[in-house]
Amino acid sequence: EEVINEYPMLIQYVYEPNDDLIKVALRKDLNVLQYLKRIPVSIQTWILSQNGMILEHIDAAEQTEELVEIAIRENINAYKYAYIKTLTLDLIVLEQDPTRVDIISGYHPELIDYIVDYNPRFITKFLDTPGLVTDELKRRAIAVDSSVYRLIPTPDLELMKYAALVDLDLMDYMPYSN
Numbered sequence: 001e002e003v004i005n006e007y008p009m010l011i012q013y014v015y016e017p018n019d020d021l022i023k024v025a026l027r028k029d030l031n032v033l034q035y036l037k038r039i040p041v042s043i044q045t046w047i048l049s050q051n052g053m054i055l056e057h058i059d060a061a062e063q064t065e066e067l068v069e070i071a072i073r074e075n076i077n078a079y080k081y082a083y084i085k086t087l088t089l090d091l092i093v094l095e096q097d098p099t100r101v102d103i104i105s106g107y108h109p110e111l112i113d114y115i116v117d118y119n120p121r122f123i124t125k126f127l128d129t130p131g132l133v134t135d136e137l138k139r140r141a142i143a144v145d146s147s148v149y150r151l152i153p154t155p156d157l158e159l160m161k162y163a164a165l166v167d168l169d170l171m172d173y174m175p176y177s178n
Helices: 002-006 008-013 019-028 030-035 041-050 052-057 065-074 076-081 087-096 109-118 120-126 135-144 146-151 157-166 168-173
Strands: none
Touching: 002 008, 002 019, 008 019, 008 030, 019 030, 019 041, 030 052, 041 052, 041 065, 052 065, 052 076, 065 076, 065 087, 076 087, 087 109, 109 120, 109 135, 120 135, 120 146, 135 146, 135 157, 146 157, 146 168, 157 168
């Protein structure tokens, strides 16, 4: 242990290093990872809780949802190295930083509020799902970006009135009726 503490790279010559010895080496130098033939799950959990970006060096076959969650809770940017992306993990990412819609796995209906708040124009990705896009959500999107009004098919009279209040120039895109 004293030798590894002094020269962490020598761990590559230890036939079967135990978890404590691996931790000693990793505390000194993260480059030790490249010399380990097998990283035990307990070490993966520990190191991801210290530095989530290490997820990049964990093979896809060894990644689990729990390991990915540990990594993204430590560093949200680690999610781009995750091979496992689920709605639950997407939700964790967006709860930590609602602006990171760029790294989620997909536009799930459960995430509509985060996605529309991030970019109101993304409301169009949900228009084909009846009942999902509420009038209140449409109003919120128009309030942030008035050009969203033009993307909404067949707006009702109340939405037209609201859009005209937000941006009078939108009157050019409203149907004329007596």
